[in-house]
Amino acid sequence: xxxxxxxxxxxxxxxxxxxxxxxxxxxxxxxxxxxxxxxxxxxxxxxxxxxxxxxxxxxxxxxxxxxxxxxxxxxxxxxxxxxxxxxxxxxxxxxxxxxxxxxxxxxxxxxxxxxxxxxxxxxxxxxxxxxxxxxxxxxxxxxxxxxxxxxxxxxxxxxxxxxxxxxxxxxxxxxxxxxxxxxxxxxxxxxxxxxxxxxxxxxxxxxxxxxxxxxxxxxxxxxxxxxxxxxxxxxxxxxxxxxxxxxxxxxxxxxxxxxxxxxxxxxxxxxxxxxxxxxxxxxxxxxxxxxxxxxxxxxxxxxxxxxxxxxxxxxxxxxxxxxxxxxxxxxxxxxxxxxxxxxxxxxxxxxxxxxxxxxxxxxxxxxxxxxxxxxxxxxxxxxxxxxxxxxxxxxxxxxxxxxxxxxxxxxxxxxxxxxxxxxxxxxxxxxxxxxxxxxxxxx
Amino acid sequence: xxxxxxxxxxxxxxxxxxxxxxxxxxxxxxxxxxxxxxxxxxxxxxxxxxxxxxxxxxxxxxxxxxxxxxxxxxxxxxxxxxxxxxxxxxxxxxxxxxxxxxxxxxxxxxxxxxxxxxxxxxxxxxxxxxxxxxxxxxxxxxxxxxxxxxxxxxxxxxxxxxxxxxxxxxxxxxxxxxxxxxxxxxxxxxxxxxxxxxxxxxxxxxxxxxxxxxxxxxxxxxxxxxxxxxxxxxxxxxxxxxxxxxxxxxxxxxxxxxxxxxxxxxxxxxxxxxxxxxxxxxxxxxxxxxxxxxxxxxxxxxxxxxxxxxxxxxxx
Numbered sequence: 001x002x003x004x005x006x007x008x009x010x011x012x013x014x015x016x017x018x019x020x021x022x023x024x025x026x027x028x029x030x031x032x033x034x035x036x037x038x039x040x041x042x043x044x045x046x047x048x049x050x051x052x053x054x055x056x057x058x059x060x061x062x063x064x065x066x067x068x069x070x071x072x073x074x075x076x077x078x079x080x081x082x083x084x085x086x087x088x089x090x091x092x093x094x095x096x097x098x099x100x101x102x103x104x105x106x107x108x109x110x111x112x113x114x115x116x117x118x119x120x121x122x123x124x125x126x127x128x129x130x131x132x133x134x135x136x137x138x139x140x141x142x143x144x145x146x147x148x149x150x151x152x153x154x155x156x157x158x159x160x161x162x163x164x165x166x167x168x169x170x171x172x173x174x175x176x177x178x179x180x181x182x183x184x185x186x187x188x189x190x191x192x193x194x195x196x197x198x199x200x201x202x203x204x205x206x207x208x209x210x211x212x213x214x215x216x217x218x219x220x221x222x223x224x225x226x227x228x229x230x231x232x233x234x235x236x237x238x239x240x241x242x243x244x245x246x247x248x249x250x251x252x253x254x255x256x257x258x259x260x261x262x263x264x265x266x267x268x269x270x271x272x273x274x275x276x277x278x279x280x281x282x283x284x285x286x287x288x289x290x291x292x293x294x295x296x297x298x299x300x301x302x303x304x305x306x307x308x309x310x311x312x313x314x315x316x317x318x319x320x321x322x323x324x325x326x327x328x329x330x331x332x333x334x335x336x337x338x339x340x341x342x343x344x345x346x347x348x349x350x351x352x353x354x355x356x357x358x359x360x361x362x363x364x365x366x367x368x369x370x371x372x373x374x375x376x377x378x379x380x381x382x383x384x385x386x387x388x389x390x391x392x393x394x395x396x397x398x399x400x401x402x403x404x405x406x407x408x409x410x411x412x413x414x415x416x417x418x419x420x421x422x423x424x425x426x427x428x429x430x431x432x433x434x435x436x437x438x439x440x441x442x443x
Numbered sequence: 444x445x446x447x448x449x450x451x452x453x454x455x456x457x458x459x460x461x462x463x464x465x466x467x468x469x470x471x472x473x474x475x476x477x478x479x480x481x482x483x484x485x486x487x488x489x490x491x492x493x494x495x496x497x498x499x500x501x502x503x504x505x506x507x508x509x510x511x512x513x514x515x516x517x518x519x520x521x522x523x524x525x526x527x528x529x530x531x532x533x534x535x536x537x538x539x540x541x542x543x544x545x546x547x548x549x550x551x552x553x554x555x556x557x558x559x560x561x562x563x564x565x566x567x568x569x570x571x572x573x574x575x576x577x578x579x580x581x582x583x584x585x586x587x588x589x590x591x592x593x594x595x596x597x598x599x600x601x602x603x604x605x606x607x608x609x610x611x612x613x614x615x616x617x618x619x620x621x622x623x624x625x626x627x628x629x630x631x632x633x634x635x636x637x638x639x640x641x642x643x644x645x646x647x648x649x650x651x652x653x654x655x656x657x658x659x660x661x662x663x664x665x666x667x668x669x670x671x672x673x674x675x676x677x678x679x680x681x682x683x684x685x686x687x688x689x690x691x692x693x694x695x696x697x698x699x700x701x702x703x704x705x706x707x708x709x710x711x712x713x714x715x716x717x718x719x720x721x722x723x724x725x726x727x728x729x730x731x732x733x734x735x736x737x738x739x740x741x742x743x744x745x746x747x748x749x750x751x752x753x754x755x756x757x758x759x
Contacts, residue, residue, distance in 0.1 A: 078535050080542075130743055133750045137479045138678055140538060141670040142746060148667040149739035156728055156736070268663065272546065279539060312550035319543040323525065326532040377554045 032201055039193040043186060052185050054301055059192040060253045061293035063199045065277045066286075067246030072275075073283035074207060075239040076219030077132075078140040081147025082247055082274055087266030088123050088150070089116030089248025090255040091161065097169045097255075108177045113195050113252040120248015121241055128240035132233055135222065147271055154263035166262025169255070182256075192253050199246055204286055206242070215239050273300075276318050282328025291329050309377050313370075339436050347432035354421075354428040361417035368410025371396065375403060446577035451696050457585055459692025460592035464647040465665075466672045466684040467599060468640025474616050474679035475636050477534055478526065481541035484666035485548035486641040489514050490648025491657045492556055495563040503566035510649050515642025522637035527630065545662065553659045560658040588650045595646060612636060671738045675745050677755025686753055691738050698734035 042055055064086055071077040093116040100107050131142040154161040161167070172183045180187055206212050214235050217225040222232040255261050264270065273296065281292020303310035325332055339348050371391055375398040378389045388397050396403050469483045490510055497506035521544065529540045565584045572580035603609040615622045615632050623629045655661070672691055676683030706727050745752060 072535075076535070078538060130746050133746060137473075137477075137534065137538065138674060141479065141674045142742065144667055145671050145674070145739045145742040149736055149743070152736040152739070156732055268667075272542075275539075275542070309550060309554055312547060312554060315543055315546035315550055319525075319540060319547060322532070322536055322540045322543055323529055326536050373554070380555045381553075381557050 032197070035200070036197055039197060042193075043189060049185065052189055054297065056185065056189045056192050056257050057301070058294050058297045059189070059196040060250050060257065061274075061277060061297045062290050063196055063253065064247060064250035064274050065281065065289035065293040065296075066200065066203050067243045067250060068274045068278045069283055069286075069289040070203065070206070070215075070239055070243040070246070072278060073285075073288070074212065074219065075215040075236060077135065077236060077240065078143075079271070080140055080144040080268070080275070081150075081271050082143070082243070083268075083270035084127065084147050084150045084266050085120040085124055085244035085247035086251035086254070086270060086274070087154075087261070087263075089120040089251030090261040090265050091167065091251075092116060092119035092248075093252035093255040094167045094169045094261045095160075097171065097174065098167075100175075101170065101173045106175050109171055109174045109180075109182050109256065110177075110191055110194075112174075112256055113249045116248040116250075116252020116255070117245050118248070120251065121245040123248075124241040124244020128237050128244065132236040132240050135232070135236065144268075147266075147268060151263065151267045154266050161263050162261075164262070166260055168260045171256055171259055188257055192257065195249060195253055199249055200290075203246060207286060211235075211238065276314065280318060280321050280328055282330030282332075282334075284327045285330045285334060288328050288330030295329070307374065309373060312373065339432060342436040344432065344436035347435045351428050351432045354425055358418065358421035358425050361414050361421060363414075364410055365414030365418055367392070368407050368412075368414055371403070371407040371410065374398075375407065446579060447700055449577070450579050450581070451700055452693070453581065453589075454585070455693035455696035456689065457589045457592070457692070458696055459689035460589060460596065461647050461651055462669065462672060462692055463685055463688035464592055464595060465644045465669055466676070466688050467596075467681060468643040469669060469673055470676075470679060470681050470684045471612075471636055472640045473673065474681075475612070475619075476526075476530075476537075476633055478537045478541065479670070479673070479678075480637075480640070481538060481666070482521075482545040482548060483541075483641070483644055484662040484669055485545045486514055486518055487644040487648040487651075487665065488552060488659070488662040489517070489548060490645025491563065491652030491661065492552055492561070492648075493645070494649035494652050495561050495657055498563070498566075503568075507649055511642045511645040514645035514648075515638040518641025519634050519638030521641075522634045526637070527633075545666065549659060549662060556659065558659055560656045563652045563657040565653045584654060588654060591646070591650055595643065599643075668738050671742045675738075675742055675752055677752030680752070680754040683752055683754030691741070694737055694741070695734055698737050699731050701730040704729045 039059075043052055046052065046055060064082075067085075068079070068082050071079050071082065093112050096115040097109075097112060099105070127146050131139060131146060134142060155163070171188070172181045174182075182188055182191065214225065214230050217228075217230070218232045218235045225232050225235070251261075251265065254265070277292040277296040278289040279292065280296060281290065282288025299310075299314065303313060307313070321328060327334070336348070336351075339351075374389060374391050375396065378398045388395055390396070465483060465487055469480055472483075473479050493510035493513055494503075494506045497509050501509075525544070526537060526540060529536050565582075569582075569584045569587050571583050574581055603613065611622060611627055611632060615627075615629055619629050622632075668691065672687040673684055675691070676685070676687035704727050707729075
């Protein structure tokens with residue numbers, strides 16, 4: 001199921017490996033060079049301070065979500081407690097920074113993520129030795145229990161976790177190299193971008209090794225993996241520890257970025273967020289969690305500005321993805337890959353037009369649902385602040401029957417029209433594939 | 444000392460029975476459909492809030508019956524229109540669906556009732572002390588909770604083992620294809636079990652709500668403990684869930700009444716614990732303070748020494 005998507009994406013890379021020479025190296029390195037250039041010029045395009053902060057958060061989340069996907073996507077281990085390694089990596093990084101500042105050790109800031117990585121690896125080995133004895137549902141429940149264990153302990157061991165307010169540090173007080181003091185956010189962004197690129201390459205390379213393949217085998221059929229001579233428990237254990245390593249790096253990057261780590265970083269909220277990010281993006285391909293991390297970070301920052309109930313929309317989006325698009329956004333995009341490869345541009349254009357037509361009633365439906373939700377929320381929680389609210393910059397009186405009628409009409413009408421477009425979209429889809437097949441390039 | 448033991452035992456058994464009200468539904472749903480319902484504690488929370496809201500209008504006793512039926516109905520609808528469609532995407536998708544559901548239910552509850560606790564009170568009829576043990580007044584409401592939980596346990600046991608419906612449910616647990624071939628509507632049995640399971644969780648919510656705090660975080664607080672119970676008991680084992688519920692109920696209740704730390708013990712035998720260091724709290728934390736993490740420590744111990752759980756038989 002999930003290998004279809006990654007298989008399609010990886011064909012060029014595999015061909016490149018088999019043919020030696022400079023051309024192969026270029027083809028292998030080109031996407032990463034392009035990514036490096038993109039990382040380098042992004043701050044020049046999005047120049048505002050808030051955009052830079054968001055880009056930094058995205059970089060951290062990409063590493064975290066990809067490390068999570070080493071478990072869920074690659075090895076089939078559903079974890080509800082991945083923030084443990086992220087958070088503990090962050091805490092140890094902060095303590096390391098404070099020790100370095102206190103003892104004036106000659107260690108510069110860019111090396112701090114290594115501390116986080118090693119602590120993530122260490123705790124991954126400790127907890128992994130217990131939890132990877134089981135797979136499937138039992139593993140999921142154990143990861144949840146271990147997550148709660150660490151989260152509850154973080155409120156008890158106040159000396160190490162700093163209690164409610166957490167542990168803070170000052171990133172500018174470490175040894176300066178090349179005149180960088182990491183005071184301005186732009187320097188921190190480049191530090192995060194550099195580590196992000198490094199981790200992405202490392203995690204991608206890992207999926208291409210025999211070990212990465214064994215992870216997939218253990219995910220698909222542990223019994224057969226055992227028959228070819230691999231111990232599924234050992235494969236799960238190694239994958240789990242390595243996922244802890246990269247989560248720890250992400251946690252340390254977050255510690256450097258915020259100069260503060262508190263106990264919520266190891267908690268269930270953070271674990272849930274990374275699960276949402278990876279799944280919404282798509283766990284079936286390498287690019288999926290990257291898309292998810294970027295989207296979820298953006299939504300988190302943007303939505304929490306506009307509405308108080310943003311987490312509800314978030315949860316509904318997640319349920320929608322689980323029900324209708326289990327391969328995530330990347331999966332939806334990959335569905336069209338055969339058309340692209342067949343160079344069937346004209347059918348693709350027509351399909352895109354049909355999508356646009358279907359999008360209009362869907363947006364109407366969405367607007368109705370949002371209006372309904374916001375009015376309910378306002379009347380039940382914020383009734384004392386008057387009944388007028390602003391939805392999409394339009395003043396709406398939540399107490400009048402007219403507003404509720406409008407919401408009902410938008411929902412019912414939008415759904416009815418949206419439902420009518422489904423057969424049209426389906427027909428356009430089949431026609432596009434039929435035409436591409438007619439051209440002879442899609443099997 | 445005897446007083447402490449008596450009262451703690453009573454409270455522990457009560458807590459354990461409440462946990463079992465939820466764990467039993469969770470276990471039945473899991474062994475039948477292979478879905479561990481992550482949102483189970485959310486239905487317990489819905490039960491408490493529905494109980495509160497309905498008792499505001501018609502009083503506690505009608506609410507005691509109406510709220511679980513309503514929540515059970517919602518549970519059945521979730522199975523019919525949500526879970527059944529996700530089933531074809533496999534067990535991970537099903538677990539994720541219920542995870543998203545738990546997330547959404549918590550947000551909806553916050554949206555309607557806010558984040559602060561609601562004023563859900565013990566009904567006046569039961570607001571007196573049942574008996575005085577030593578010097579402690581034991582509230583009648585707690586006795587009511589205990590009796591309700593035991594009564595439901597007895598009814599559940601009788602239905603599962605002595606009635607035709609119970610036989611069909613038991614048969615569908617292991618041989619769902621055969622049951623379907625005999626002409627029973629297995630998907631409807633699934634829906635029924637899901638509805639009853641979530642309804643049982645709601646009963647626990649309705650009766651626990653006034654005694655505990657009815658707040659939007661109550662599902663998040665209880666959910667993980669519930670999953671510890673089903674793993675410690677052995678996934679899919681009803682007897683194991685019963686044992687684990689009582690065990691965790693008793694252990695947690697006793698732990699909160701013990702005010703002893705490692706430093707006290709060391710001091711008792713004349714050894715001074717190390718002062719300072721990042722982990723110095725470890726020496727001064729009392730057993731009462733670590734009560735919330737004891738279930739999780741138990742989980743780790745069980746996994747090391749008996750990975751299939753207390754009564755578990757096979758690997759899932």
